Amino acid sequence: YYNSNTVIYVNGRFVKAEETKTDLYGQSLHYGFAAFEGIRAYKTHNATRIFKIKEHYDRLQRSCELVNIPFIWDKNELIKQTYRLLELNNLKDAYIRPLVYCEPNMTLIAPQKASIMICAWEWGAYLGSKQLKVCVSPFQRPNPKSTFVEAKISGHYVNSILATTDAKSKGFDEALLLDMNENVAEAPGANIFIEKNGKLYTPSLGNILAGITRNTVIELCHVLDIEIIEKNISVAELKKADSAFFCGTATEIIGIHTIDDVVFKQKWNDSIGATIQRAYKNLVLEKVNYEVII
Numbered sequence: 001y002y003n004s005n006t007v008i009y010v011n012g013r014f015v016k017a018e019e020t021k022t023d024l025y026g027q028s029l030h031y032g033f034a035a036f037e038g039i040r041a042y043k044t045h046n047a048t049r050i051f052k053i054k055e056h057y058d059r060l061q062r063s064c065e066l067v068n069i070p071f072i073w074d075k076n077e078l079i080k081q082t083y084r085l086l087e088l089n090n091l092k093d094a095y096i097r098p099l100v101y102c103e104p105n106m107t108l109i110a111p112q113k114a115s116i117m118i119c120a121w122e123w124g125a126y127l128g129s130k131q132l133k134v135c136v137s138p139f140q141r142p143n144p145k146s147t148f149v150e151a152k153i154s155g156h157y158v159n160s161i162l163a164t165t166d167a168k169s170k171g172f173d174e175a176l177l178l179d180m181n182e183n184v185a186e187a188p189g190a191n192i193f194i195e196k197n198g199k200l201y202t203p204s205l206g207n208i209l210a211g212i213t214r215n216t217v218i219e220l221c222h223v224l225d226i227e228i229i230e231k232n233i234s235v236a237e238l239k240k241a242d243s244a245f246f247c248g249t250a251t252e253i254i255g256i257h258t259i260d261d262v263v264f265k266q267k268w269n270d271s272i273g274a275t276i277q278r279a280y281k282n283l284v285l286e287k288v289n290y291e292v293i294i
């Protein structure tokens with residue numbers, strides 16, 4: 001992720017990644033009490049553009065506020081410094097990771113003060129480009145009555161790591177987690193859409209992370225005149241779907257080949273997901289300016 005030349009942003013200053021240190025008494029390290037974002041920059045024909053950067057910093061602020069981590073930064077300044085970070089590291093296509101973390105504190109009380117760091121590195125599509133073999137995970141997503149599931153909090157990702165590790169150990173590419181009602185929720189780091197009879201369906205908000213890519217897909221459906229319905233989806237409905245895909249900032253749009261032992265009948269290239277995948281690429285690369293329509 002970094003080398004001796006890499007520069008990262010920490011609390012208003014650019015510093016060499018190799019020279020930074022973290023406090024081993026930090027509340028974030030011990031309890032997973034931190035908030036983060038995953039953002040992507042694309043080299044477009046215009047310039048390097050960070051896709052939906054404002055939405056990502058808005059969600060970072062909201063994640064912090066939900067769990068009482070102080071968020072004191074000017075988001076326009078963070079946006080400016082994120083572009084500067086890419087320049088300093090000579091990155092064009094990049095993944096950007098801001099993290100708001102808490103200082104030494106061994107109590108279970110939210111801190112008065114937090115720090116922010118932003119790092120970036122070159123990263124291809126997180127789950128590759130081949131359609132995925134997916135299993136229904138034995139791990140459920142966190143219960144919304146136990147935490148704020150709409151907040152992107154570091155500690156929530158213990159659940160994600162458990163699910164992905166379990167799926168890989170069984171020979172699958174990725175896991176699909178259910179919610180506490182046994183409805184389809186999301187992947188460890190991506191949202192899901194299914195196609196049935198020419199319409200798209202995706203789980204309603206409430207028990208999942210409100211993905212920025214999920215939102216983009218919904219906007220693209222409106223532009224492309226594809227009917228999109230948000231509702232609870234059972235595992236039986238999922239397995240009877242014509243096709244399905246995951247979406248996320250790191251994942252982008254990726255087709256699902258199988259769920260457990262069920263192969264989707266629709267060929268990926270003929271699916272709505274493939275159309276969305278092309279539209280998403282065009283959008284992030286600014287080949288088509290859907291933004292004027294959305």
Ligand code: PMP
Nearest residue numbers: 189190191209211212213248249
């Ligand atoms: N769900 C989870 C659990 C995630 O970690 C992510 C990645 N942030 C997503 C969904 C997709 O969110 P986004 O499209 O905002 O990257």
